[in-house]
Amino acid sequence: MRRATAAAALLLFAGCAAAPPHRDAIHELSGFEALAADPRVRxxxxxxxxxxxxxxVLPAAIEQVEAVHYRPFAAxxxxxxxxxxxxxxxxVAGATRFTAAVVYDNRLVLAPRLFTREPQRLQPILVHELSHLHLxxxxxxxxxxxxxxxxxxxxxxxxxxGGADLVDEEEARRTAAAGRHFLPDERHDETRRKNADQWQLRISMFYRQSMMFLGHLKALAESRFRRLLLELQDGARxxxxxxxxxxxxxxxxxxxFFSRLRCGRSECSEAAGAP
Structure with missing residues (x-):
């Protein structure tokens, strides 16, 4: 596995941060047993x-991701x-305290906490990580x-x-209305990652606000949202x-979007931002 790919490939549920997997991860995973009823699960x-x-839950989870991404999995x-x-x-080196699911080298690894402490999160977290895998x-x-x-x-x-489930939409709205929210860069910098701590947000708050913004874009014009996703999947900048x-x-x-959230909780003479 190429080192650059490995460094960018590990997705931690707690923050989906990049971190290098064990050198022998592929060897370790080869010891898993395929489930007779569905060999995709090992x-x-x-x-x-x-x-x-x-x-x-896997078939429905795959269908759910493909519907939102507007394309089937490539592999x-x-x-x-x-x-x-x-x-x-x-x-997953050092990740046990922070993650429920990890993806690397086109593989998705689920932690036992999804079957013991947090079984209600299995399906939504599986879908969340499958979305990462799809892209x-x-x-x-x-x-x-x-x-x-x-x-x-x-x-x-x-x-x-799923993945943003520790913060509900109402809390995210209140936080954004108070001026605490993420913002995209004026020009996306492909050389660095900006995570939740960039805006001093909890990870789940960052995920929820990001989800709300994308949901807003999709509601504005799903045809445009679909076009954006397809172009990005084709490699567009x-x-x-x-x-x-x-x-x-x-x-x-x-x-x-965030200005309108603030106006929804205070008096605004007119909508702020672009028409």
Whole structure:
């Protein structure tokens, strides 16, 4: 595995941050057993029951992502199920405390917490990570050609809030109305990632606000939103695709969106931002 790909490929649910996997991760994953009922799901020996739960929701999860992304997966999906924290730690260096699902090298690894402590999150988190995997199959995992807010907003949108589920929309609106929200760069910088801490936001708040903004764009004109996603999946530059589709930069439309949220909680003589 190329080092650059590895560095950009690991997606941590807690922040979808990039981090290098173990050198022997591929070897470790080869020890997983394929589930007879659905070989796309592979599990640590002894974790077949967990794998069966994944297999039960995987087809619908894949369909959900493909519908939101407007395209099928470019390659077969593989999901690896860890039945123990030791398994997860072996395959995801240092990530056990922070993540519920990890994607690298076109593989998605699920932590046991999704089957023990947080079973209600299995389906939404699976969809969230499948969204990352879907883009990764076409553009390289967690590509820096697309800003983090778009990656996470799209994944949360596809998952109907999965990944952003620790913050509800009302709390996100209050926070944004108070002036605490992310903003896209004037020009997307493909050499650096801007995560939640850039705006001193909780990760789940960042995901929720990003999801709300993308949901707003989709509601404005789904045909344009669809065109944007397809162009990005074809490798178009982010700023060019966004402006060409919506007729304005992402920053301009985000300023308008968050200004309207503020006006919704105070008296505004007229709507702020772009018409």
């Amino acid at each position: 599990h640590e020996p002894g974790a077949r029951e967990y794998a069966e739960r994944v297999a039960a 077969p999906v593989a999901v690896y199920v860890c039945g123990s924290e030791a398994c997860f730690e072996r395959n 990764g199959q076409r553009l390289a995992h967690y590509t820096m050609r697309i800003p983090v807010w778009f990656h996470e907003g799209l994944a949360s949108l596809a998952a109907e809030g 982010f700023d060019d695709a966004f402006a060409g589709t919506f007729g304005a930069a992402a920053l301009e439309l985000a300023l308008e």
